[in-house]
Amino acid sequence: MSENGALPRLGKVLTADTMNANVKKVDYAVRGPIVQRAVQIEKELKEGVKKPFEEVIKANIGDAHAMGQRPITFFRQVMALCTYPLLLDDNKFPEDVKNRARRILQSCGGNSIGAYTTSQGIDCVRHDVANYIQRRDGGIPSDPDNIYLTTGASDGIVTILKLLNTGEGRTRTGVMISIPQYPLYSASIAELGAVQVNYYLNEEKCWSLDISELQRSLQAAREHCNPSVLCIINPGNPTGQVQSRQCIEDVIQFAAKENLFLMADEVSNAFFTKGCEFHSFKKVLFEMGPEYSSKVELASFHSTSKCYMGECGFRGGYMEVINMDPEVKAQLTKLVSVRLCPPAPGQALMDLVVNSPQPGEPSHQTFMKERTAILSALAEKAKLTEQILNTVPGISCNPVQGAMYSFPRITLPERSINEAKAKGQAPDMFYCMKLLEETGICLVPGSGFGQREGTYHFRMTILPPTDKLKTLLNKLKEFHQKFTQQYS
Amino acid sequence: MSENGALPRLGKVLTADTMNANVKKVDYAVRGPIVQRAVQIEKELKEGVKKPFEEVIKANIGDAHAMGQRPITFFRQVMALCTYPLLLDDNKFPEDVKNRARRILQSCGGNSIGAYTTSQGIDCVRHDVANYIQRRDGGIPSDPDNIYLTTGASDGIVTILKLLNTGEGRTRTGVMISIPQYPLYSASIAELGAVQVNYYLNEEKCWSLDISELQRSLQAAREHCNPSVLCIINPGNPTGQVQSRQCIEDVIQFAAKENLFLMADEVSNAFFTKGCEFHSFKKVLFEMGPEYSSKVELASFHSTSKCYMGECGFRGGYMEVINMDPEVKAQLTKLVSVRLCPPAPGQALMDLVVNSPQPGEPSHQTFMKERTAILSALAEKAKLTEQILNTVPGISCNPVQGAMYSFPRITLPERSINEAKAKGQAPDMFYCMKLLEETGICLVPGSGFGQREGTYHFRMTILPPTDKLKTLLNKLKEFHQKFTQQYS
Numbered sequence: 005m006s007e008n009g010a011l012p013r014l015g016k017v018l019t020a021d022t023m024n025a026n027v028k029k030v031d032y033a034v035r036g037p038i039v040q041r042a043v044q045i046e047k048e049l050k051e052g053v054k055k056p057f058e059e060v061i062k063a064n065i066g067d068a069h070a071m072g073q074r075p076i077t078f079f080r081q082v083m084a085l086c087t088y089p090l091l092l093d094d095n096k097f098p099e100d101v102k103n104r105a106r107r108i109l110q111s112c113g114g115n116s117i118g119a120y121t122t123s124q125g126i127d128c129v130r131h132d133v134a135n136y137i138q139r140r141d142g143g144i145p146s147d148p149d150n151i152y153l154t155t156g157a158s159d160g161i162v163t164i165l166k167l168l169n170t171g172e173g174r175t176r177t178g179v180m181i182s183i184p185q186y187p188l189y190s191a192s193i194a195e196l197g198a199v200q201v202n203y204y205l206n207e208e209k210c211w212s213l214d215i216s217e218l219q220r221s222l223q224a225a226r227e228h229c230n231p232s233v234l235c236i237i238n239p240g241n242p243t244g245q246v247q248s249r250q251c252i253e254d255v256i257q258f259a260a261k262e263n264l265f266l267m268a269d270e271v272s273n274a275f276f277t278k279g280c281e282f283h284s285f286k287k288v289l290f291e292m293g294p295e296y297s298s299k300v301e302l303a304s305f306h307s308t309s310k311c312y313m314g315e316c317g318f319r320g321g322y323m324e325v326i327n328m329d330p331e332v333k334a335q336l337t338k339l340v341s342v343r344l345c346p347p348a349p350g351q352a353l354m355d356l357v358v359n360s361p362q363p364g365e366p367s368h369q370t371f372m373k374e375r376t377a378i379l380s381a382l383a384e385k386a387k388l389t390e391q392i393l394n395t396v397p398g399i400s401c402n403p404v405q406g407a408m409y410s411f412p413r414i415t416l417p418e419r420s421i422n423e424a425k426a427k428g429q430a431p432d433m434f435y436c437m438k439l440l441e442e443t444g445i446c447l448v449p450g451s452g453f454g455q456r457e458g459t460y461h462f463r464m465t466i467l468p469p470t471d472k473l474k475t476l477l478n479k480l481k482e483f484h485q486k487f488t489q490q491y492s
Numbered sequence: 493m494s495e496n497g498a499l500p501r502l503g504k505v506l507t508a509d510t511m512n513a514n515v516k517k518v519d520y521a522v523r524g525p526i527v528q529r530a531v532q533i534e535k536e537l538k539e540g541v542k543k544p545f546e547e548v549i550k551a552n553i554g555d556a557h558a559m560g561q562r563p564i565t566f567f568r569q570v571m572a573l574c575t576y577p578l579l580l581d582d583n584k585f586p587e588d589v590k591n592r593a594r595r596i597l598q599s600c601g602g603n604s605i606g607a608y609t610t611s612q613g614i615d616c617v618r619h620d621v622a623n624y625i626q627r628r629d630g631g632i633p634s635d636p637d638n639i640y641l642t643t644g645a646s647d648g649i650v651t652i653l654k655l656l657n658t659g660e661g662r663t664r665t666g667v668m669i670s671i672p673q674y675p676l677y678s679a680s681i682a683e684l685g686a687v688q689v690n691y692y693l694n695e696e697k698c699w700s701l702d703i704s705e706l707q708r709s710l711q712a713a714r715e716h717c718n719p720s721v722l723c724i725i726n727p728g729n730p731t732g733q734v735q736s737r738q739c740i741e742d743v744i745q746f747a748a749k750e751n752l753f754l755m756a757d758e759v760s761n762a763f764f765t766k767g768c769e770f771h772s773f774k775k776v777l778f779e780m781g782p783e784y785s786s787k788v789e790l791a792s793f794h795s796t797s798k799c800y801m802g803e804c805g806f807r808g809g810y811m812e813v814i815n816m817d818p819e820v821k822a823q824l825t826k827l828v829s830v831r832l833c834p835p836a837p838g839q840a841l842m843d844l845v846v847n848s849p850q851p852g853e854p855s856h857q858t859f860m861k862e863r864t865a866i867l868s869a870l871a872e873k874a875k876l877t878e879q880i881l882n883t884v885p886g887i888s889c890n891p892v893q894g895a896m897y898s899f900p901r902i903t904l905p906e907r908s909i910n911e912a913k914a915k916g917q918a919p920d921m922f923y924c925m926k927l928l929e930e931t932g933i934c935l936v937p938g939s940g941f942g943q944r945e946g947t948y949h950f951r952m953t954i955l956p957p958t959d960k961l962k963t964l965l966n967k968l969k970e971f972h973q974k975f976t977q978q979y980s
């Protein structure tokens with residue numbers, strides 16, 4: 005109260021003008037206006053509003069369960085037992101399920117997944133992750149002390165960017181990211197006030213990564229900031245490609261030469277087109293010999309959200325840090341302790357992913373059957389997407405090699421581009437919004453991920469069930485033809 | 493590779509010198525050196541190293557399950573069904589458990605808690621939270637649009653601080669926090685590079701909050717920064733007190749007059765000493781009439797981690813924002829979408845907390861029995877702690893009114909203070925470390941939370957089971973007497 009007892013007439017404390025300006029710069033297309041409109045349309049449909057379609061088909065986000073994929077039985081059985089341990093006495097559950105649950109519970113405080121875990125993550129889970137990495141990489145050792153469990157891969161990625169973020173003006177940290185990129189990167193860079201340094205993937209060569217382009221981008225950035233970290237998303241999101249072993253080796257050499265910290269986002273390795281095997285950065289680094297493996301700083305990220313698991317809601321993930329300065333590692337451990345710990349159920353689920361049923365164990369057969377079914381369906385849908393889209397004049401689609409995304413290029417008529425610009429919309433946003441209104445198909449415009457000036461794309465996940473995906477692709481084909489005619 | 497093919501001899505990219513300097517300033521005592529040493533001692537005991545005690549008793553962290561508290565059956569049953577929905581066909585589970593699980597699953601994408609949720613949190617959970625708040629506050633309305641589900645309360649608190657963080661030099665955001673405080677605040681303020689503005693709680697009056705002290709602190713801060721937010725932890729952590737209704741009203745008046753954004757950390761309301769009822773800031777604000785309720789900006793925080801639930805590992809929480817500028821709210825919604833969503837199991841658990849079994853439902857009786865048992869044990873242990881500690885010359889302990897923490901003041905002999913200082917240790921760190929080595933009791937030194945210059949404290953949770961707590965208190969008594977003698 006002011007002197008005379010009346011409240012002073014001041015405005016709000018926190019307004020668009022007074023708030024953190026970096027937060028305002030954050031963009032996040034995957035959950036942007038298209039998705040908000042899609043949710044609205046779904047409500048309208050429920051309320052009986054007439055539309056030229058009966059349902060919204062969402063291919064905007066890599067969320068397998070939301071698209072109807074069933075969870076893996078083994079995962080959920082173990083998680084149920086961890087949650088309600090009285091079920092350990094139930095004959096319904098196989099012995100390997102019970103053993104896994106007991107082992108996880110024994111490593112939790114008070115044998116409860118309701119206890120905080122250590123901030124770096126449950127000990128036995130970190131050991132299992134390290135063993136898994138070692139198997140994955142043909143025996144190259146992995147140290148549990150280098151494993152940090154995270155709240156989804158997102159959390160790990162933001163944390164490492166935070167550690168690297170420093171300087172002002174020309175000394176400000178530059179973060180090299182691929183264009184197109186997964187917008188978590190651009191958003192976090194904006195939030196931290198770091199500098200986004202773009203390098204372009206080569207669409208003509210199936211979204212491959214050229215060292216000359218890295219070099220160009222780095223040189224340009226050095227004029228105005230301090231580029232110190234290079235992020236690679238492999239398999240690609242939104243682009244779905246898998247980088248070759250040679251490419252990874254070249255990138256590591258480049259990072260070593262230019263003194264860049266490497267961040268390898270490897271969350272998406274799902275299925276592999278023949279000849280497009282996944283190679284982890286860690287493995288290639290160690291195969292390059294001690295000159296590299298003892299020097300190059302690398303953080304790599306994994307998640308329970310993608311691959312055949314699709315367990316996004318649990319927010320499980322891990323990162324492995326290699327060659328991190330011990331003092332920095334101590335700082336990292338301290339930093340993650342401020343938020344206490346990642347969710348224990350997500351940690352437990354991560355454990356099951358890296359320690360899945362083995363031949364001879366009672367759950368093995370069902371697990372393999374479920375896993376294989378999901379992976380072959382993904383492979384089939386990847387092919388289908390590429391094939392159908394490439395029959396459409398004005399759409400061209402690279403093969404989807406190893407993630408659940410495709411990023412087809414679309415040719416837009418000049419008149420539609422002008423109309424979009426007049427509306428203050430990106431031309432591919434205009435396209436996707438029209439597509440949504442007319443067909444109920446929800447995609448994300450390429451502009452949300454970045455693309456070469458003058459090119460247009462959309463990102464589409466291949467997750468809808470096969471028949472729905474066929475419907476989607478055919479509707480999309482029809483729409484694109486109509487749209488092209490209408491604006492020609 | 494450099495021109496001649498050899499790698500340049502450069503040091504690491506990321507070192508203690510090049511890393512984010514704000515991160516280096518972060519301190520987090522609750523998981524600091526004492527706790528690290530305690531973990532080490534536990535390992536040594538396991539390996540057979542002889543110690544003057546048989547086990548480490550941890551009273552350093554508010555982690556009920558880790559201290560042996562059993563989870564609430566109803567919560568875990570519903571969560572098990574949400575995790576493994578085939579159990580919905582099992583006769584073992586009561587109907588209300590099944591109904592709750594079905595309701596939660598129906599509001600998840602693909603009926604799976606493995607799907608990403610909307611970033612603000614599952615719709616039906618936000619509705620249930622709003623209804624709960626409305627009941628709690630005697631009918632004052634709560635809007636589900638103002639509810640954000642979070643990854644533990646920690647996540648919500650950091651997010652709001654982030655929004656408020658701005659400016660440079662004298663315009664830098666100042667964050668007013670109580671001393672002693674919960675170190676999440678000081679850590680987040682350091683990480684963001686904001687200015688920590690201390691106000692001292694009145695230990696002599698049971699850790700109450702004096703407006704004159706707020707005034708002093710604010711005035712001093714205005715000389716060098718822009719204090720724009722006032723954080724109140726009620727019930728207190730580490731101090732365990734419950735602020736009176738009058739005090740809360742005075743604080744709100746102060747915030748209105750001085751144009752401060754209010755953050756009310758209300759995670760800890762557990763049990764209530766007679767005459768120390770809990771009043772939510774929201775309720776008091778609305779009871780003060782539209783002059784206040786239409787103006788004062790407030791964010792309040794709740795969690796599944798504390799109270800009778802103790803479900804820390806699930807990382808469930810929510811915040812309610814009141815009078816937030818709509819543009820800022822849109823920015824908040826965008827910001828939380830970058831990390832996709834809080835863990836779905838934590839959200840589901842939060843739903844059960846705010847929507848617990850009602851009279852007449854099959855789970856009601858067991859639920860009430862379990863809940864009451866936990867709350868009365870806490871009340872008993874609070875009394876016990878206060879009583880025993882106050883019999884020790886040189887220890888004085890305020891009543892533990894409404895959280896699971898006590899923050900007793902200790903008188904330390906001059907010689908021990910000097911010895912600590914010679915070692916570069918805070919005197920109460922020196923004390924707690926000796927206590928740990930000699931008795932196995934793990935507490936957190938007061939210096940980790942802040943305290944008036946020249947005073948010394950420790951924080952102790954009252955969570956160990958009653959008999960262990962008695963052992964702890966008696967060992968502590970003995971140790972304090974010995975320590976005092978030794979250094980006198």
Ligand SMILES: Cc1ncc(COP(=O)(O)O)c(C=O)c1O
Pocket residue numbers: 066155156157158159186188237240241269271272306307308309316319320321831832
């Ligand atoms: C390339 C990439 N990185 C990181 C993430 C974040 O995954 P999460 O936080 O769910 O583990 C995603 C999710 O789609 C992704 O595609």
Ligand SMILES: Cc1ncc(COP(=O)(O)O)c(C=O)c1O
Pocket residue numbers: 343344554643644645646647674676725728729757759760794795796797804807808809
């Ligand atoms: C006062 C206070 N605020 C916030 C938290 C964070 O709780 P969580 O993130 O587990 O919900 C705690 C935990 O101890 C606390 O005591």
